[in-house]
Amino acid sequence: MTGPNAVSETLYTSLTDQLPSFLSSALLQCKRLPTLPAVALNILDISRGAEATLSDYASAIEHDPALTARIMSVANSVHYLRAAQPPHTCFDATQRIGLDVTLATVLSFCLFENDHGARGRLPFWQRSITAAVAASYLAQQLCPHQSGSVFTTALLQDIGILALQTAYPGDAERLYGIENTSHQHIMQVEKRYFGCHHALVGAWLLAKWGAHDGLIHAIQHSHDGLDTEDNAALCLRVSGAIADAWLSANPADALAGVMRQLNALTPSSEWAMSGLLAHLQQTLPPLMETLGLGMPVTVDSVALLKEAQQRLFEHTLSLSARLDAQQKARETLLNDYAELQQRSRLDPLTQLANRAWLEEQLRERFRLCLTTERTMSVVFIDLDHFKVLNDRYGHQAGDQVLAHFGRMLASLIRVGDLAGRYGGEEFLVILPDEDAEGARRFAERITRRLQERPMARVDQEPLYVSVSIGVACLTDGGFGDERELIDAADQSMYFTKRSGRGGVSVYGH
Numbered sequence: 354m355t356g357p358n359a360v361s362e363t364l365y366t367s368l369t370d371q372l373p374s375f376l377s378s379a380l381l382q383c384k385r386l387p388t389l390p391a392v393a394l395n396i397l398d399i400s401r402g403a404e405a406t407l408s409d410y411a412s413a414i415e416h417d418p419a420l421t422a423r424i425m426s427v428a429n430s431v432h433y434l435r436a437a438q439p440p441h442t443c444f445d446a447t448q449r450i451g452l453d454v455t456l457a458t459v460l461s462f463c464l465f466e467n468d469h470g471a472r473g474r475l476p477f478w479q480r481s482i483t484a485a486v487a488a489s490y491l492a493q494q495l496c497p498h499q500s501g502s503v504f505t506t507a508l509l510q511d512i513g514i515l516a517l518q519t520a521y522p523g524d525a526e527r528l529y530g531i532e533n534t535s536h537q538h539i540m541q542v543e544k545r546y547f548g549c550h551h552a553l554v555g556a557w558l559l560a561k562w563g564a565h566d567g568l569i570h571a572i573q574h575s576h577d578g579l580d581t582e583d584n585a586a587l588c589l590r591v592s593g594a595i596a597d598a599w600l601s602a603n604p605a606d607a608l609a610g611v612m613r614q615l616n617a618l619t620p621s622s623e624w625a626m627s628g629l630l631a632h633l634q635q636t637l638p639p640l641m642e643t644l645g646l647g648m649p650v651t652v653d654s655v656a657l658l659k660e661a662q663q664r665l666f667e668h669t670l671s672l673s674a675r676l677d678a679q680q681k682a683r684e685t686l687l688n689d690y691a692e693l694q695q696r697s698r699l700d701p702l703t704q705l706a707n708r709a710w711l712e713e714q715l716r717e718r719f720r721l722c723l724t725t726e727r728t729m730s731v732v733f734i735d736l737d738h739f740k741v742l743n744d745r746y747g748h749q750a751g752d753q754v755l756a757h758f759g760r761m762l763a764s765l766i767r768v769g770d771l772a773g774r775y776g777g778e779e780f781l782v783i784l785p786d787e788d789a790e791g792a793r794r795f796a797e798r799i800t801r802r803l804q805e806r807p808m809a810r811v812d813q814e815p816l817y818v819s820v821s822i823g824v825a826c827l828t829d830g831g832f833g834d835e836r837e838l839i840d841a842a843d844q845s846m847y848f849t850k851r852s853g854r855g856g857v858s859v860y861g862h
């Protein structure tokens with residue numbers, strides 16, 4: 354289970370304070386509560402079909418308190434909650450967590466270790482389901498938009514009993530096995546034996562598992578008096594009494610007693626009691642039959658659990674296969690993205706950084722230098738008489754020269770430097786942590802290299818080019834931004850041009 358989330362942390366702490374500590378330690382030992390065997394069978398049946406939908410699972414789970422509590426808590430966990438409303442019904446919960454998590458949650462059901470254990474819990478399950486059906490019918494009359502959540506809350510109102518029976522299997526028979534004991538009496542016995550009754554236990558468990566505050570609060574007060582302004586709470590609280598009456602040895606008398614109580618509170622016509630009884634009469638017998646609660650249940654729990662584990666295993670396998678595929682798709686996507694990003698930063702002809710990337714990098718490095726009090730230099734390079742070269746040897750030869758020059762420049766820079774094509778036949782190199790003298794030496798290496806190596810061959814003849822270079826160092830001017838630094842390097846480059854080309858000038862030197 355998920356553990357309390359941030360929202361219910363305070364509620365959880367307050368419930369923990371109220372719960373005797375020996376009880377919380379014992380309850381923590383039972384990680385899962387047993388599921389109705391018939392529901393477990395139904396879930397397995399559904400999981401065998403390839404076309405099973407979320408609704409199929411939700412319909413199966415919604416009558417089982419243990420699985421309902423589990424699925425509600427998982428759906429409410431922080432991971433799924435995000436900014437959304439908490440789930441109010443099994444349908445909400447399964448929609449929230451999706452098919453994979455629903456399957457993983459419901460297939461990890463557990464059962465009572467033997468038929469005897471399951472039979473001993475029949476009254477608990479019968480009461481939970483009867484109360485849920487009654488509560489949702491009443492809610493449809495009084496607060497229709499809450500009937501789904503009232504059903505779920507009513508189903509879970511006694512989950513504390515299931516937990517206590519599971520934590521104290523040896524005492525369960527003695528505490529809960531006496532026939533025709535009233536719910537009131539059970540609560541008195543619990544109070545004597547455990548120091549609190551099952552509503553608090555149920556609320557604490559749901560808080561521990563991370564259910565939402567509304568549900569926890571409603572369970573905690575599910576057994577309070579009927580004197581409440583809140584219609585949903587009223588439907589919940591009266592549902593237990595109706596379930597007890599319906600399941601008692603003498604339903605007619607018991608129901609009359611409940612009606613008397615209600616009449617004292619509110620006019621009976623509003624409650625449409627006869628409609629409720631007709632609804633219970635019509636709904637409950639087939640439902641109890643389906644859930645195996647009409648007669649003792651006989652199931653081979655070992656075989657059932659084995660099959661569930663097998664299904665869970667198959668499900669996990671298919672899930673991990675899908676995760677693998679998703680992971681691969683994600684990696685390809687990331688690679689494609691990285692490649693695309695890299696391409697969007699490159700000049701296609703020279704394979705150096707393009708102007709946009711150069712400017713972005715220069716902006717960042719300029720800011721870094723200011724904050725860390727470091728320096729940097731930029732080197733502005735312009736190929737000489739490139740128009741003449743193009744005109745004389747053709748545009749293709751010009752392209753060849755640019756591409757070759759790009760490769761040469763890339764071979765001269767160090768790790769951390771950035772060389773790029775700034776415009777047509779203009780190049781820019783950023784030299785971090787380099788002063789003006791270092792940058793000048795770098796620029797002179799370029800001019801020397803160009804004297805040694807031709808940048809193209811035309812009709813087998815080597816074609817040499819020269820460049821005019823301007824250098825500017827951050828330390829040599831009060832530059833306000835990176836643009837001013839580039840302008841300074843550009844000015845120095847023009848100075849070189851005016852001085853006869855094929856050389857290096859340094860700004861401010």
Ligand SMILES: Nc1nc2c(ncn2[C@@H]2O[C@H](COP(=O)(O)OP(=O)(O)OP(=O)(O)O)[C@@H](O)[C@H]2O)c(=O)[nH]1
Pocket residue numbers: 702735736737738739740741743747748749750751752755776777778850
């Ligand atoms: N082949 C080729 N030529 C280009 C490219 N980009 C710009 N050019 C050319 O480069 C030439 C630049 O000419 P100018 O700005 O007059 O400069 P220059 O001829 O180098 O003269 P100076 O800079 O004064 O030495 C123009 O003819 C442009 O067409 C390109 O990608 N490929």
